[in-house]
Amino acid sequence: MQPQAAHAGAILTVDLGALRSNYRLLRKQAGSALCGAAVKADAYGLGAARVGPALAAEGCRHFFVAHLDEGIALRPHLPATAQIFVLHGPPPGAEQEFISHGLLPVLNSLQQIQGWHALAQMLQRPLPAIVQVDSGMSRMGLPAAEAEAWLADPRYLQTIPPLFLMSHLACAEHQDHPMNASQLARFNTLRQRLLQVPASLANSSGIFLGSDYQFDLVRPGAALYGIAPVAGAANPLQPVAALHGRILQTRSIERGDHVGYGISYSATEQRQIATVGVGYADGWLRGMSNRGLVFIDGRAVPMVGTVSMDSITIDVTGIAAERLQAGALVELIGPHRPVDDVARLAGTIGYEILTGLGHRYHREYIGGL
Numbered sequence: 186m187q188p189q190a191a192h193a194g195a196i197l198t199v200d201l202g203a204l205r206s207n208y209r210l211l212r213k214q215a216g217s218a219l220c221g222a223a224v225k226a227d228a229y230g231l232g233a234a235r236v237g238p239a240l241a242a243e244g245c246r247h248f249f250v251a252h253l254d255e256g257i258a259l260r261p262h263l264p265a266t267a268q269i270f271v272l273h274g275p276p277p278g279a280e281q282e283f284i285s286h287g288l289l290p291v292l293n294s295l296q297q298i299q300g301w302h303a304l305a306q307m308l309q310r311p312l313p314a315i316v317q318v319d320s321g322m323s324r325m326g327l328p329a330a331e332a333e334a335w336l337a338d339p340r341y342l343q344t345i346p347p348l349f350l351m352s353h354l355a356c357a358e359h360q361d362h363p364m365n366a367s368q369l370a371r372f373n374t375l376r377q378r379l380l381q382v383p384a385s386l387a388n389s390s391g392i393f394l395g396s397d398y399q400f401d402l403v404r405p406g407a408a409l410y411g412i413a414p415v416a417g418a419a420n421p422l423q424p425v426a427a428l429h430g431r432i433l434q435t436r437s438i439e440r441g442d443h444v445g446y447g448i449s450y451s452a453t454e455q456r457q458i459a460t461v462g463v464g465y466a467d468g469w470l471r472g473m474s475n476r477g478l479v480f481i482d483g484r485a486v487p488m489v490g491t492v493s494m495d496s497i498t499i500d501v502t503g504i505a506a507e508r509l510q511a512g513a514l515v516e517l518i519g520p521h522r523p524v525d526d527v528a529r530l531a532g533t534i535g536y537e538i539l540t541g542l543g544h545r546y547h548r549e550y551i552g553g554l
């Protein structure tokens with residue numbers, strides 16, 4: 186059960202209308218390719234049980250989670266016509282669970298192919314799946330030698346009709362990175378041998394690399410949630426997540442007074458300090474200590490002192506007292522503070538900020554289902 190709005194240290198607002206609009210933009214950008222959605226890690230922290238149906242209402246029918254149990258949890262929230270693909274494939278011995286829960290695996294190794302093949306033989310029917318090959322990222326998917334072994338045994342293609350041949354790009358947000366073309370070439374070389382099989386290569390950023398990269402299905406995640414897909418370019422997506430923290434209390438400090446753990450901030454003159462109920466346990470990274478910015482009515486307010494587990498301290502000198510009452514809200518992520526800006530300041534990426542957001546927020550879903 187989620188905390189009540191009035192009791193929570195912060196309110197996380199998820200704009201399902203903006204999410205749907207982002208989906209439409211990405212689908213258009215993807216040309217003739219189908220547009221799926223990565224909803225792993227609870228839809229990047231925003232709630233797969235709400236995000237999934239909103240995307241399904243836009244016509245999305247290809248959903249990607251990372252873990253089997255994420256797929257099991259998502260299944261009841263999606264129409265029967267929606268396919269849920271589990272990116273990590275079956276954990277050893279868990280193949281049967283995919284059948285019982287109506288999920289499809291992404292097979293990433295010869296071992297996973299053998300396990301899925303054995304189940305198909307036992308059930309005496311073909312069991313479709315996505316097969317992922319490694320095109321240069323060395324993370325998931327069949328390495329070249331395993332791909333050869335897979336293609337060399339005709340039984341596998343009979344028992345496991347590939348729904349898509351899939352791979353994943355390592356550097357797609359950097360449009361001029363030579364790795365993109367290199368991975369595309371490796372992927373296409375393998376694809377030549379399975380021309381009847383649809384293909385899928387692009388994540389959010391990959392969609393913006395052009396039609397050569399889009400194939401038959403694209404798999405955006407981050408861009409759906411408003412994260413910028415192209416490094417150094419304007420972000421065409423709408424923000425989906427906003428985070429507003431509550432002021433817990435306010436005090437005046439004098440020159441020489443200190444703030445927070447390790448007294449990493451000391452005042453050189455009289456300052457007003459407000460404490461806000463969000464901390465590193467809520468994903469508000471400690472690396473933002475003495476660096477972060479929050480906004481009050483569009484005005485930038487610096488974070489001072491070290492980020493605590495449950496709170497941060499901000500310098501609100503000059504802000505009207507009635508705007509600083511206990512319970513008043515300050516903007517941590519929102520129109521003045523895009524998630525990518527927060528991430529840059531914390532030395533990370535928007536993905537990590539969103540997926541780290543934690544479960545103590547009161548969540549509000551607006552703009553849709």
Ligand SMILES: *Cc1c(COP(=O)(O)O)cnc(C)c1O
Pocket residue numbers: 223225272353387388389390404405406407408
């Ligand atoms: C997470 C993931 C995606 C989505 O990537 P984004 O960069 O968030 O668009 C697509 N494909 C695979 C294999 C993934 O792991």
